[in-house]
Amino acid sequence: MDHKDKAVIFKALGDPTRVRVFEFLRSCCCPVAVGEEGEVRPVEGPTVGEICCSVMGSEKISSSLSFHLKELRNADLITMERRGKNMICGINHETLAGLADYFGKSNPCC
Amino acid sequence: MDHKDKAVIFKALGDPTRVRVFEFLRSCCCPVAVGEEGEVRPVEGPTVGEICCSVMGSEKISSSLSFHLKELRNADLITMERRGKNMICGINHETLAGLADYFGKSNPCC
DNA sequence: CATACATTTCTATAAATGTAGAACTATTAA
DNA sequence: TTAATAGTTCTACATTTATAGAAATGTATG
Numbered sequence: 001m002d003h004k005d006k007a008v009i010f011k012a013l014g015d016p017t018r019v020r021v022f023e024f025l026r027s028c029c030c031p032v033a034v035g036e037e038g039e040v041r042p043v044e045g046p047t048v049g050e051i052c053c054s055v056m057g058s059e060k061i062s063s064s065l066s067f068h069l070k071e072l073r074n075a076d077l078i079t080m081e082r083r084g085k086n087m088i089c090g091i092n093h094e095t096l097a098g099l100a101d102y103f104g105k106s107n108p109c110c
Numbered sequence: 111m112d113h114k115d116k117a118v119i120f121k122a123l124g125d126p127t128r129v130r131v132f133e134f135l136r137s138c139c140c141p142v143a144v145g146e147e148g149e150v151r152p153v154e155g156p157t158v159g160e161i162c163c164s165v166m167g168s169e170k171i172s173s174s175l176s177f178h179l180k181e182l183r184n185a186d187l188i189t190m191e192r193r194g195k196n197m198i199c200g201i202n203h204e205t206l207a208g209l210a211d212y213f214g215k216s217n218p219c220c
Numbered sequence: 221c222a223t224a225c226a227t228t229t230c231t232a233t234a235a236a237t238g239t240a241g242a243a244c245t246a247t248t249a250a
Numbered sequence: 251t252t253a254a255t256a257g258t259t260c261t262a263c264a265t266t267t268a269t270a271g272a273a274a275t276g277t278a279t280g
Contacts, residue, residue, distance in 0.1 A: 003129040010129070014121030015268080019113040048227060064269050066228055085226050085277050096213050104210035125238080158257060174239050176258055195247050195256050222280085229274070237266070244259070250252085 006102075009095070012075035018068045020055050022091075025078055029091040045090040048080075116212075119205070122185035128178045130165050132201075135188055139201040157196040 013019055029045045046054070048069065052061045069089070072078045079090040123129055139155045156164070158179065162171045179199070182188045189200040 003126040003133070006129050007124055007126045010120045010122075011124030012120075014117050014124040016113040016117045017268090019116050019120070023113070049225095061227060062269080063228075063230090063271075067268070070228085082227095082276085085224095087227065100210055100214035103206050103212075104214060127238090159255095171257060172239080173241075173258075173260090177238070180258090192246085192257095195254095197257065224279080225277085227275080227277105230272085232271095233269085235266100235268080237264105239263090239265100241262095242260085245257085247255085247257105249254075 001098075009075040009077065009099070012071045012077055015068070015071075017055070017064075018072055021051060021065075021068060022072060022077060024051060024055050025089055025091050026096075029089075044083075045079075045088050047083075047086040047088060049086065051089060111208075119185040119187065119209070122181045122187055125178065125181075127165070127174075128182055131161060131175075131178060132182060132187060134161060134165050135199055135201050136206075139199075154193075155198050155200040157193075157198060158190075159196065161199060 013022060025045065028043070031043050032040045033043050034040055048065065049061055051069075052058055052065050056062065056065060069078070069080065073080055076092050076095045079092055080087050082088075123132060135155065138153070142150045143153045144150055158175065159171055161179075162168055162175055166172065166175060179188070179190065183190055186202050186205045189202055190197050192198075
């Protein structure tokens, strides 16, 4: 990953709305649910509409949110896949781990 | 630190030139030197001119580099202090640690 | 098929960003 | 004090970005 790719990721997080979307997704994409049989399964992420309500506080999905989601997806920070009429969003944990490394482990000393 | 402050930090890293400056500083601000008496002391960071040579490959300091350094400093990612005619640059390790946390530990599960 | 629903793409626009060069400031040296 | 060096700030300009609304797309439903 070169400097330009890294810049794309950071630029994607370089907007307050996108930080809020990112943190919202991170907060609700991790927990696992326990089913009736006691089995553990990942909770399905929110739809674009749900993100819109929670983050933008609006019922109506704006083209603006679509734009921000595209930036985040383009940076591989989030995932999106169609489920019927909706798009289900999630966090890309691999990219997150890469960023933790970038600021943590990859720091030669200190 | 609210969403806007975080966005300022990420936006500061959201440019390829600034990523290169940041990584250059990180690579040369951490090592410690061993003095004649065997004492360990931090190596002094590079001047703006030295960053210019290494990162921009130019002898002449550009206003552009000044601008980028201001962005990084504004985000508390780097430090600068005058030493005679020069400005000595360094990395803000606290901010780095905060970012490692942000992507690592603060992630509730997974 | 027609209609509603969820979301994206297109178009226009205002604001922010990055770059270059000139002028300016601070510090040292002659 | 004058000149040189190291950097910053100012000004102008082209590019990019964020937002809003309208039109288009894909999917389910009557």
